[in-house]
Amino acid sequence: MTDLESLLNDRLAAAFAAVAGEPADPVVRRSQHADFQADGALPLARRLGRAPRDIAADALGRADLADLVATAEISGPGFINLKLRGDALAGLLAAMSGDERLGVPAASAPETVIIDYSHPNVAKEMHAGHLRSTVIGDAVARTLDWLGHDIRRANHVGDWGTPFGMLIEHLLDLGETEAAHELSVGDLNGFYQAARVKFDADPVFAERSRLRVVALQSGDETTLRLWRLLVDESEKYFLAVYDKLGVTLTAADFCGESYYNDMLAPVVDTLDGLGLLQESDGAQCAFPQGFAGRDGQPTPIIVRKRDGGYGYGATDLAAIRYRTQELKATRLLYVVGSPQSRHLEMVYQTAREAGWLAEPARAVHVGFGQVLGADGKKLASRAGQTVKLMELLEEAVTRAAAIVAEKNPELDADTRAEVARMVGIGAIKYVDLSSDRIKDYTFSWERMLSFSGDTGAYLQYTHARIKSIFRRGGVGPDRAAVVLLDSPAERALAMELLGFPAVVADAAQTLQFHRLAGYLQGLAGAYTAFYDNCPVLKADGPTRASRLLLCDLTARVIAQGLGLLGIEAPERM
């Protein structure tokens, strides 16, 4: 019960409801003119035919706020400005300090959540385009997991389809040992491109590849073994990237397209039985309601291609059915780039029409924009090639190491390397999560690795400074200390700290992590003002104990908040 905003909201909602005779939003917001303002009187004015100031006064008279609010004033056209009691803030903060969960309640109704993210392609390098899905999806997973939901990470790996004919033939040409070596060291692009070149240039190879696809689809044992080899070696490499990136995906989360192979025929049959399929140009198609393409013609999802093979639409539909019917998931999150918005909406609509996506289950596209280079175009290397994710991560750590070595030469080599890893990887994750995910963002090493400003490193630095106080003082926090909020800086810090539960709840619902990032920046700013104005170790007795508690709580909130974003908080840096 440390969520200040909901407390105020609940109390005022009751008062406004009493005035209005029906439920009414009190419109509680943080305010420049007070701690909070409640603007609920204004929208009611017309409906009730009364002056808004009069309504505000009436609501205030009925509101039970004595234990929380020191002063409440009506201002302007009918805003209620609320200044909170210091002892109320101190009490809430004490409760937060004593709570392992920092005032954030576990979900009252945990649900099974599928998070479909990362989805690299077998025998293809992970590149910058996989970064956002992986980073955002992992933040989703960490956040919902912390709130107590039953999380299923679904790594929908591209491990099936016609390219595997040529890939397997290329593997045979190379020899299994050599091929496995090439794949395991991560030269996936080289492997794929070599196969592609042969496919385009050599008709004999191309024909072998086509026959190999047939063998693969008909379940030929030798072919399947070779296919499995490609998949296994690629997955090993993906896990190395995940380890480098510090995400929670494991080998157990690989659930590629091939996983649904046996479900495709039944899914298509079921759709057909429901009357949802039509033949068009020789293909079996579903035409979900509400989607038109060129010429206003309905746009199909192709579930079965003219050649008899299944399309990705069939796989996506099989996955939905499996997730809601077998796994009993009620929240399906697709962390996929914005361009696929339409396709996903069509899949969801088809699933609804088939009865596989019904309340309380719902599917949400957690979309995101592109990563742009300095030229404003999709991030690419000098030569115009895609940027390998592994190389991007290595460069981030290398650059961070140089900066850490320069800023703090006293760190021993091991610590420096560890800090560089946390800072470099954290920087990449932070830029990705700190602006509205639906927008594109511009990639800039200089900006993201700056140690001041809106960066991960600044938050990590704030955390490290706090930890330094405890080290320097040779003390630990007394989490049961009496909280004193005598100075404006202490009071302002308290207000920020108490905002944490609401921000986490918002992030869990909207999956807009930039609001959490922005909150942490605000908290770090409030802490720095406190740090400058309120000596901690030099203070005495209860003041010192209270300030140590504030330091401890701030460090815990920053570390937890960063943790939800998948960013580590070093003890020193």
Added chain:
RNA sequence: GCCCUCGUAGCUCAGGGGAUAGAGCAACGGUUUCCUAAACCGUGGGUCGCAGGUUCGAAUCCUGCCGGGGGCACCA
């Protein structure tokens, strides 16, 4: 052609229908016998793409235009 999305300070970005639109970076000017100056304080800087509309009130909601990006059947 249709659909989606974005357009806010020089740059990168926040802004859940509410008061005088905010941060960070960059620029300029300050602050250190003090727990990490990797910091802090101050100053300047905006017809919120344009035009209508809804509303007591619009950067926010609606419509139309302009501009950038993306998508529109057998790749996923």
